[in-house]
Amino acid sequence: MVRAVNLRVVVTWSVAATLLVLVGLAMRHNNNQVEGNFLRTAARPLDALQRVPPEPLAEPRQQDVVEGNNNRVGSGKRCDSEKWVEGLPPLYIITPTYPRAEQVPELTRTGQTLMHVNNVVWIVSEDAAVATKAVVQYLNESILNTIYLRVQMPVKYKKVKNKPRGVANRMAGLNWIREHAKDGVLYFADDDNTYDIRIFQQMRWTRKVSMFPVGLVTKLGVSTPIVKEGKVVGFYDGWIAKRKFPVDMAGFAVNVQYLLERPLASMPYKVGYEEDGFMKSLGIKASEIEPLAFNCTKIWVWHTQTKKNEPAIPVNRTRATFGSNLDIISEQLWRGTGTNS
Numbered sequence: 001m002v003r004a005v006n007l008r009v010v011v012t013w014s015v016a017a018t019l020l021v022l023v024g025l026a027m028r029h030n031n032n033q034v035e036g037n038f039l040r041t042a043a044r045p046l047d048a049l050q051r052v053p054p055e056p057l058a059e060p061r062q063q064d065v066v067e068g069n070n071n072r073v074g075s076g077k078r079c080d081s082e083k084w085v086e087g088l089p090p091l092y093i094i095t096p097t098y099p100r101a102e103q104v105p106e107l108t109r110t111g112q113t114l115m116h117v118n119n120v121v122w123i124v125s126e127d128a129a130v131a132t133k134a135v136v137q138y139l140n141e142s143i144l145n146t147i148y149l150r151v152q153m154p155v156k157y158k159k160v161k162n163k164p165r166g167v168a169n170r171m172a173g174l175n176w177i178r179e180h181a182k183d184g185v186l187y188f189a190d191d192d193n194t195y196d197i198r199i200f201q202q203m204r205w206t207r208k209v210s211m212f213p214v215g216l217v218t219k220l221g222v223s224t225p226i227v228k229e230g231k232v233v234g235f236y237d238g239w240i241a242k243r244k245f246p247v248d249m250a251g252f253a254v255n256v257q258y259l260l261e262r263p264l265a266s267m268p269y270k271v272g273y274e275e276d277g278f279m280k281s282l283g284i285k286a287s288e289i290e291p292l293a294f295n296c297t298k299i300w301v302w303h304t305q306t307k308k309n310e311p312a313i314p315v316n317r318t319r320a321t322f323g324s325n326l327d328i329i330s331e332q333l334w335r336g337t338g339t340n341s
């Protein structure tokens with residue numbers, strides 16, 4: 001009896017001691033890798049348990065939030081550190097977005113994926129008449145290098161039934177890259193997709209144009225180049241429509257120098273032909289395309305899509321809610337276009 005109790009005590013203490021040592025080791029390891037920014041957050045134990053990605057982690061740099069289009073506002077937020085992994089080509093991630101109930105949740109998801117990737121410049125380009133306050137605020141608070149741009153679809157396209165959404169803001173992102181970037185790789189990452197961070201780590205080394213499968217596209221469940229013996233020999237896509245490059249927007253990355261050498265490359269305002277038009281304007285040949293994700297055998301990007309949500313019903317200002325957290329929460333609820341929160 002006594003022995004059993006002692007044994008239990010001993011076992012309990014050794015388990016506790018082992019755990020302490022493990023947590024200590026994990027935290028030390030983690031501290032070696034991550035300094036500064038992550039430590040600002042409260043959740044130390046969780047940080048300690050974070051799996052360390054294969055790339056060395058760097059402190060993300062913060063650039064000014066830039067409001068694009070005609071009025072540029074540099075709302076000067078400086079970074080704590082200028083640490084950047086030297087020799088690692090930057091990734092310019094262009095995320096077109098537009099005001100809707102899911103906007104901030106989707107950007108949160110995309111942004112947190114990008115926090116696992118080094119040397120990222122995240123260009124969030126909003127198609128809106130006025131900047132969405134919640135988005136600018138979210139980007140301003142983010143530890144990522146963020147660039148905020150705002151543009152609007154040209155009026156003539158707004159009148160047509162099938163609107164070429166996302167072109168004006170993707171083009172604004174491209175123009176920003178043309179003005180500010182010298183090297184690295186660009187990628188169009190819609191905020192409603194799911195990304196495995198390994199695709200970012202691979203696309204970083206794109207020499208001209210790289211391509212890879214995108215899951216959950218059409219009834220086929222995937223859109224991908226067809227690869228044989230390491231070469232792109234065709235395309236598997238549920239909607240070929242005489243496109244030379246029947247690929248999804250999330251299925252390719254482009255070397256920045258390669259783009260800069262092609263000043264006329266652009267995206268057409270033509271629904272369904274945006275990717276094809278952009279590829280053609282780059283003048284890439286199918287034989288030059290670099291298949292990623294292990295010769296396109298892995299799906300590392302999915303066109304997830306999110307359920308549409310209705311605008312929120314306004315919070316009742318009653319005695320029960322007045323002077324409570326709901327005063328603040330109510331300002332963050334999406335009320336549909338026209339309002340700006």
Ligand SMILES: *[C@@H]1O[C@H](CO)[C@@H](O)[C@H](O)[C@H]1NC(C)=O
Nearest residue numbers: 065075076077136137140141
């Ligand atoms: C950005 O954050 C800084 C402080 O971190 C704040 O002073 C500034 O008003 C913020 N700007 C916007 C547009 O939210």
Ligand SMILES: *[C@@H]1O[C@H](CO)[C@@H](O)[C@H](O)[C@H]1NC(C)=O
Nearest residue numbers: 228229230231292293294295
């Ligand atoms: C892709 O296929 C080619 C030809 O079979 C092969 O040499 C190459 O190693 C493959 N690449 C990867 C990353 O698996």
Ligand SMILES: *[C@@H]1O[C@H](CO)[C@@H](O)[C@H](O)[C@H]1NC(C)=O
Nearest residue numbers: 312313314315316317318321
């Ligand atoms: C708000 O108040 C009105 C009037 O009292 C009531 O009819 C409505 O159900 C309330 N809405 C909510 C969301 O509580």
